[in-house]
Amino acid sequence: MSDGLALVSSLDAALADTAGERSLSLASRGDRGVIVKVTGVTGADESVATDELERRLLEMGFVEGARIEVLHEGLFGRDPIAVRVDDTRVALRRREAGAVTVKFDGIQS
Amino acid sequence: MNTEAATLSPARIALVGNPNSGKTALFNALTGSRQKVANYAGVTVERKEGVLTTPGGRTLRLLDLPGTYSLRARSPDEVVTRDAILGRLAGEAAPDVLICVADATNLRLVLRLALELKQVGRPFVLALNMFDIAQRQGLRIDLDLLAREVGAPIVTTVATRKRGLDELIAKAEMLTVTHSGGGANVWREPDAAEIRSAHAEAQRIFRVCVKPPERPDTITGKIDDVLLNPAAGLLILATLLFVMFQAVFTWATPAMDLIDGGFAALAGWVGAYLPQGLLGSFIADGLIAGVGSVLVFLPQILILFFFILLLEDSGYMARAAFLMDKIMGGAGLHGRAFIPLLSSFACAIPGIMSTRVIDNRHDRLTTILVAPLMTCSARIPVYTLIIGAFIPQTTVWGFLSLQGLVMFGLYASGIVSALLVSFVIRKLFWRGTVEPFMMELPTYRWPEPRNVLLNLWARAKIFITRAGKIILPLMVLIWVLATFPYPPEGATGPAIDYSFAGILGGWIEPLLRPIGFNWQMSIALIPGMAAREVAVATLGTVYAVSDPDGTATALSATLSSQWSLASALSFLAWYVFAPQCAPTLAVVKRETNSWLWPTVMFVYMVALAYLAAFATYHIAVAMGAG
Numbered sequence: 001m002s003d004g005l006a007l008v009s010s011l012d013a014a015l016a017d018t019a020g021e022r023s024l025s026l027a028s029r030g031d032r033g034v035i036v037k038v039t040g041v042t043g044a045d046e047s048v049a050t051d052e053l054e055r056r057l058l059e060m061g062f063v064e065g066a067r068i069e070v071l072h073e074g075l076f077g078r079d080p081i082a083v084r085v086d087d088t089r090v091a092l093r094r095r096e097a098g099a100v101t102v103k104f105d106g107i108q109s
Numbered sequence: 110m111n112t113e114a115a116t117l118s119p120a121r122i123a124l125v126g127n128p129n130s131g132k133t134a135l136f137n138a139l140t141g142s143r144q145k146v147a148n149y150a151g152v153t154v155e156r157k158e159g160v161l162t163t164p165g166g167r168t169l170r171l172l173d174l175p176g177t178y179s180l181r182a183r184s185p186d187e188v189v190t191r192d193a194i195l196g197r198l199a200g201e202a203a204p205d206v207l208i209c210v211a212d213a214t215n216l217r218l219v220l221r222l223a224l225e226l227k228q229v230g231r232p233f234v235l236a237l238n239m240f241d242i243a244q245r246q247g248l249r250i251d252l253d254l255l256a257r258e259v260g261a262p263i264v265t266t267v268a269t270r271k272r273g274l275d276e277l278i279a280k281a282e283m284l285t286v287t288h289s290g291g292g293a294n295v296w297r298e299p300d301a302a303e304i305r306s307a308h309a310e311a312q313r314i315f316r317v318c319v320k321p322p323e324r325p326d327t328i329t330g331k332i333d334d335v336l337l338n339p340a341a342g343l344l345i346l347a348t349l350l351f352v353m354f355q356a357v358f359t360w361a362t363p364a365m366d367l368i369d370g371g372f373a374a375l376a377g378w379v380g381a382y383l384p385q386g387l388l389g390s391f392i393a394d395g396l397i398a399g400v401g402s403v404l405v406f407l408p409q410i411l412i413l414f415f416f417i418l419l420l421e422d423s424g425y426m427a428r429a430a431f432l433m434d435k436i437m438g439g440a441g442l443h444g445r446a447f448i449p450l451l452s453s454f455a456c457a458i459p460g461i462m463s464t465r466v467i468d469n470r471h472d473r474l475t476t477i478l479v480a481p482l483m484t485c486s487a488r489i490p491v492y493t494l495i496i497g498a499f500i501p502q503t504t505v506w507g508f509l510s511l512q513g514l515v516m517f518g519l520y521a522s523g524i525v526s527a528l529l530v531s532f533v534i535r536k537l538f539w540r541g542t543v544e545p546f547m548m549e550l551p552t553y554r555w556p557e558p559r560n561v562l563l564n565l566w567a568r569a570k571i572f573i574t575r576a577g578k579i580i581l582p583l584m585v586l587i588w589v590l591a592t593f594p595y596p597p598e599g600a601t602g603p604a605i606d607y608s609f610a611g612i613l614g615g616w617i618e619p620l621l622r623p624i625g626f627n628w629q630m631s632i633a634l635i636p637g638m639a640a641r642e643v644a645v646a647t648l649g650t651v652y653a654v655s656d657p658d659g660t661a662t663a664l665s666a667t668l669s670s671q672w673s674l675a676s677a678l679s680f681l682a683w684y685v686f687a688p689q690c691a692p693t694l695a696v697v698k699r700e701t702n703s704w705l706w707p708t709v710m711f712v713y714m715v716a717l718a719y720l721a722a723f724a725t726y727h728i729a730v731a732m733g734a735g
Contacts (some may be wrong), residue, residue: 007532010467021408037603039300039506045545046545047469047472047545048469048544048545051301052183053302053545054184054301055181055299055300055301055363056545056547057547058301058304058305058308059178059179059181059218059221059304060178060218060547060549061217061218063305063308064305065312070341071330071333071337072333072337072338072431073339074431074432074435074654075339075340075342075432075435076435076436077435078339079434079435080431080434080435080444080546082333082431082550084338086217087215087217087327087413088215088217088218088549089333089550089551090547090548090549090550091427091430091431091434091444091546091547091548091549091550091551092546092547092548093434093444093544093545093546095545096545096546096547
């Protein structure tokens with residue numbers, strides 16, 4: 001198990017799924033995969049409506065089928081993260097990353 | 110329609126595109142210095158318009174709209190972009206033609222925006238900017254197919270080398286006549302499903318038109334490995350800011366000496382040629398000394414802006430926001446607040462205006478309230494003067510200037526107090542969640558010298574006009590206050606003791622005596638409300654006028670002989686916190702549309718300033734600096 005799991009909420013953990021499908025909020029640097037689901041639900045209180053968050057994610061390129069790779073992590077709590085979505089580099093917090101589910105390549109430790 | 114008339118009348122063209130697409134560089138390349146920065150009617154979003162003349166002699170008016178990923182506006186900035194395009198802005202007709210600016214190396218997101226533009230029904234040209242980089246990467250784009258798929262003419266441009274500009278203008282001008290691609294406006298705000306299907310369409314177009322690059326950019330990734338390294342990244346950011354502030358001090362000195370010498374020579378020349386008396390005193394002590402003591406700080410302000418522009422243009426600013434998000438989040442601030450707060454180091458006014466990128470109200474208000482605690486360039490004159498007069502010019506640890514170190518300390522106390530204040534606001538008043546943080550990290554680029562210079566020139570112009578329009582009349586007022594009424598016959602003290610200035614200073618002085626201020630310092634605070642740097646000019650005027658020999662002694666020498674070190678430090682502490690800037694309060698009123706927030710800001714800042722100055726003074730006196 002990655003030490004990242006210790007940091008996330010139980011709801012995030014519940015999102016962790018079989019078949020390599022997991023919430024982006026759980027990913028570590030170097031993880032790659034394909035986005036399989038984008039919702040507006042992060043499991044935390046958000047200041048914007050779920051529908052609004054979903055549209056913002058979509059507009060930044062977080063869309064089903066897009067390739068994603070975690071490039072960097074912040075110093076404190078490994079948050080925020082910088083990811084590559086297709087050709088675009090985007091920074092976001094792990095919180096909002098909770099709304100994105102990714103099918104990761106290979107077996108994740 | 111009458112083609113000839115259409116050719117003759119000026120056309121309006123708007124530039125729209127994603128952030129970081131080189132849109133502003135293209136705007137600068139097209140219009141050069143023929144641009145005007147103002148505000149949109151009723152809102153405070155910056156409106157940049159430029160004029161250019163086509164080879165055929167037609168005038169085109171170009172509007173540079175704020176960058177956006179979609180027409181679905183979320184922040185006040187994006188509202189302007191949407192409303193300008195849709196022709197909903199008060200007092201603004203819809204543009205005749207749009208130019209959609211795309212970074213040729215990053216087409217996916219902008220293609221979706223282009224599909225949205227298509228629904229608006231305005232004819233548009235798609236400008237594939239930074240095409241040279243795309244070519245260097247071996248990115249192959251089927252331009253004819255792309256033009257057919259998007260339904261708009263395509264021009265490849267390199268804004269920084271002025272390539273493709275004539276063709277771009279020719280195509281845009283042609284559209285103003287033919288209106289091809291135009292139609293009814295069927296745009297409405299898309300829902301998530303519609304954004305998904307637009308994405309799928311953009312993705313399909315992308316797949317058929319663009320072959321992946323043979324030599325993709327790897328440099329950005331390599332640079333990020335260092336700059337976004339969790340520990341090293343923060344260290345580099347801190348070093349960068351530190352170097353920036355040291356540079357503000359050391360690089361500016363020669364230019365400042367030159368300006369200083371120039372004004373002293375001018376005052377001397379005027380003194381020699383004009384008859385001694387009221388007029389000579391007015392021109393030499395009032396006008397020249399007043400304006401000179403403010404203009405002398407232009408080099409420092411330009412150096413600071415120079416660094417900020419370099420950081421913005423290179424793409425580093427978004428990285429800084431990434432690195433700072435958690436730290437700022439701990440203080441209850443949004444990562445996006447980093448850029449407004451960094452701008453506030455130059456001036457709180459553009460900083461407060463740029464909080465419009467934050468759409469959550471509480472996030473935005475918190476940022477606005479703490480923005481003036483960032484050390485703006487108007488404080489530099491005050492800090493420089495006092496540091497120059499009271500802190501010895503020695504070197505510590507072999508390479509650091511002690512004066513620079515004190516300056517760094519003043520900046521640091523501004524930052525720390527801003528974080529503390531926002532923490533308190535968030536804990537006591539507005540608990541709750543902060544806005545999502547999502548930000549593109551653009552590809553690193555060398556800043557374009559021409560762009561940096563054009564922007565720097567715009568800043569210099571604003572500062573000089575400000576010195577002329579606001580500060581000069583105030584200087585004249587101060588001179589009047591400091592000159593009249595004349596001392597009575599047989600008066601023993603310096604003339605200024607008997608003037609309005611002396612009387613006024615005497616009134617406030619008892620209030621400020623507990624924090625170690627004398628009446629000259631007290632009176633400097635009053636005109637200093639107009640703009641912080643005016644306090645320096647006031648001190649210059651007050652001390653030049655009260656100089657019994659009439660010789661121009663350097664102000665800092667005068668101060669170091671008249672003030673105690675404790676008073677000087679107390680003055681510095683006051684200036685870290687005090688809301689000595691009426692224009693900032695006015696902007697807060699305008700941005701929040703209420704008198705409540707400027708009042709809150711004024712009260713809390715005065716309270717902090719008084720406390721800090723009081724503590725500083727008494728500690729310094731206790732340590733023997735009184």
